[in-house]
Amino acid sequence: MKEIINQIESVLKEEWKNEPTGHDWEHIRRVRDMSMHIQSLEGGDRDVIELGALLHDISDHKFNGGKLNAGGQKAKEWLIELGANMSIANEVASLVDKISFKGAKVDAGVLSLETKIVQDADRLDAIGAIGIARAFAFGGNRNQIIYAENTEPVLHESFESYVNAKTTTINHFYEKLLLLKNEMNTTIGIQLAEERHQFMKDFLTRFYSEWKLNR
Numbered sequence: 001m002k003e004i005i006n007q008i009e010s011v012l013k014e015e016w017k018n019e020p021t022g023h024d025w026e027h028i029r030r031v032r033d034m035s036m037h038i039q040s041l042e043g044g045d046r047d048v049i050e051l052g053a054l055l056h057d058i059s060d061h062k063f064n065g066g067k068l069n070a071g072g073q074k075a076k077e078w079l080i081e082l083g084a085n086m087s088i089a090n091e092v093a094s095l096v097d098k099i100s101f102k103g104a105k106v107d108a109g110v111l112s113l114e115t116k117i118v119q120d121a122d123r124l125d126a127i128g129a130i131g132i133a134r135a136f137a138f139g140g141n142r143n144q145i146i147y148a149e150n151t152e153p154v155l156h157e158s159f160e161s162y163v164n165a166k167t168t169t170i171n172h173f174y175e176k177l178l179l180l181k182n183e184m185n186t187t188i189g190i191q192l193a194e195e196r197h198q199f200m201k202d203f204l205t206r207f208y209s210e211w212k213l214n215r
Helices: 001-015 025-042 045-053 068-082 086-098 112-125 129-139 159-164 167-173 175-183 187-213
Strands: none
Touching: 001 025, 001 068, 025 045, 025 112, 025 187, 045 068, 045 086, 045 112, 068 086, 068 159, 086 112, 112 187, 129 167, 129 187, 167 175, 167 187, 175 187
């Protein structure tokens, strides 16, 4: 399995090194490293967790035109091509399909321990200082404005409305980032999310202060 992991890592390093939205190789690396740290405390299948972390953004709906389950299928096909057994390929495919945030009011369903771990690692990278940087990188790439005083955030009730919504980067904090603290799955994920959540709240307080001061 180590050889398969090394091959996947090598391809991702090259193909995602210059990705401009904050979903680059360094994001993948951080999610993998955090996933393995959480696994060391929470348990779970190491191979499924590491492969799921490496492949969690492959053909993500944000980059493939909104196709929700394309990533899992692509991950499964790649793993089988590299020689992984069908059981692991299926587990990783399921993890990849279930990991993404799909809207504030969308039920995530029942998740395996491995999916919970990678989901926590991915969500931890979406909050705190790095999360703020990634939010503005993504917003700029998608031509979102930073802030609009008269535009209210929306708590989306379906994946389709979440994907297709036009928002601002500041509203994205309320539509997703500030919600993640209460959606963590693991003990360490909950603990780490607290400080990062507070950092985002402090940032928003300072943002609004400077916005008003400079009007």
